[in-house]
Amino acid sequence: MAKVNNWQLKREMEYPYEEVKPKKQIAYVFDTNKCIACQTCTVACKTTWTAGKGEETIFFNNVETKPYGGYPQKWDLNTLKELDDQQWDGKGVYKGSTIFENTAPGERVKGWRPPERNYAFPNIGEDEVMGTMEKGAFFNGIHDTWMFYLARICNHCSYPACLAACPRKAIYKRDEDGIVLIDQSRCRGYKECVKACPYKKTFFNMVTRVSEKCIGCYPLIEKGEQPRCVTTCIGKIRMQGFMEDAKEPRKDNPIDMIVRIRKIALPLYSQYGTQPNVYYVPPIHVPFDFLHQMFGPTVEETIRIYKNMKDDKELLAAFMLFGNTNKIIHSYRAEENHAVGFNEIGDEIVRVPYVEPVFKRPHWDEQLQTFHHNTP
Numbered sequence: 001m002a003k004v005n006n007w008q009l010k011r012e013m014e015y016p017y018e019e020v021k022p023k024k025q026i027a028y029v030f031d032t033n034k035c036i037a038c039q040t041c042t043v044a045c046k047t048t049w050t051a052g053k054g055e056e057t058i059f060f061n062n063v064e065t066k067p068y069g070g071y072p073q074k075w076d077l078n079t080l081k082e083l084d085d086q087q088w089d090g091k092g093v094y095k096g097s098t099i100f101e102n103t104a105p106g107e108r109v110k111g112w113r114p115p116e117r118n119y120a121f122p123n124i125g126e127d128e129v130m131g132t133m134e135k136g137a138f139f140n141g142i143h144d145t146w147m148f149y150l151a152r153i154c155n156h157c158s159y160p161a162c163l164a165a166c167p168r169k170a171i172y173k174r175d176e177d178g179i180v181l182i183d184q185s186r187c188r189g190y191k192e193c194v195k196a197c198p199y200k201k202t203f204f205n206m207v208t209r210v211s212e213k214c215i216g217c218y219p220l221i222e223k224g225e226q227p228r229c230v231t232t233c234i235g236k237i238r239m240q241g242f243m244e245d246a247k248e249p250r251k252d253n254p255i256d257m258i259v260r261i262r263k264i265a266l267p268l269y270s271q272y273g274t275q276p277n278v279y280y281v282p283p284i285h286v287p288f289d290f291l292h293q294m295f296g297p298t299v300e301e302t303i304r305i306y307k308n309m310k311d312d313k314e315l316l317a318a319f320m321l322f323g324n325t326n327k328i329i330h331s332y333r334a335e336e337n338h339a340v341g342f343n344e345i346g347d348e349i350v351r352v353p354y355v356e357p358v359f360k361r362p363h364w365d366e367q368l369q370t371f372h373h374n375t376p
């Protein structure tokens with residue numbers, strides 16, 4: 001095992017291969033507070049990439065209701081059981097072991113392969129809340145009964161467990177953008193990746209007898225466009241871009257600003273050790289003990305900053321750009337009244353006002369000689 005640096009754990013860890021950094025690393029921010037579980041992203045992805053034979057239970061993108069939902073069922077609980085004491089010290093250093101450490105002799109990754117039945121009910125637990133609702137209850141502000149929606153895709157991890165476990169070396173991480181892909185002509189369907197990925201984002205196709213996973217919509221990425229699940233998102237909860245080298249976050253890169261500078265989007269179960277590249281703004285209404293295990297020890301501070309975002313124009317501007325262009329935003333600027341995004345060569349591609357302008361039309365339209373009935 002090689003020693004690699006995991007910035008999310010603030011320590012070195014063991015990994016089967018030496019550290020290799022791609023030229024650019026694809027990264028996403030998902031704001032869980034805005035997701036409405038409409039599943040548009042799920043359907044957009046499914047109809048684009050996995051509508052074929054043997055792909056009936058393959059969801060590169062899924063949205064599950066926490067705490068009870070999960071696809072495949074109990075994916076997170078079963079991998080968390082593999083880890084020993086998941087403790088962080090006062091400085092945010094992870095003290096427990098990852099899925100690459102304390103492995104049995106001959107084992108590269110601690111994993112769990114879900115039985116087929118766990119793929120049978122993709123919407124199990126949907127909209128089920130934690131706690132009991134009294135008969136006749138109505139919404140009355142923050143209360144003890146809670147749930148939230150967790151949108152999930154492959155994390156295009158910096159230390160992919162799927163890649164580490166593949167005995168055929170059929171899985172690789174692209175140098176140009178960090179997207180993790182399976183070479184299906186090399187795959188022999190041993191399902192080691194299915195067992196190893198702690199997020200259960202590789203899938204076995206029963207018809208072709210080889211594994212499949214999210215391809216990060218790389219044909220779109222290569223055209224400078226964001227993936228399908230991002231651009232179709234009804235709640236505008238998602239942004240895809242690229243992370244700079246972890247040591248040098250760039251203030252004008254919206255992903256860097258949110259993840260590395262203000263630190264208000266956090267990796268999911270970073271204790272697994274794969275250094276995932278999907279970052280979540282945690283839900284603001286969920287008990288912290290639940291969120292600690294999911295998003296790490298800084299979750300309270302993260303939520304505090306998020307709630308005060310209106311006073312932080314640079315951060316606010318980065319969030320205003322979510323869902324407002326299908327192009328990849330490489331840099332941005334917070335202007336007096338607008339958030340402005342630019343492409344790789346510095347051309348302006350999106351301009352969003354902080355305050356939605358209001359246009360009032362007169363009740364009687366002189367030009368058309370008609371009444372507008374939708375005006376106050």
Ligand code: SF4
Nearest residue numbers: 154155157161162197
């Ligand atoms: S989320 Fe799973 S499938 Fe995706 S790169 Fe990480 S380990 Fe591999």
Ligand code: SF4
Nearest residue numbers: 035038039041233235
């Ligand atoms: S499209 Fe967006 S809002 Fe709808 S379920 Fe997917 S992530 Fe959530």
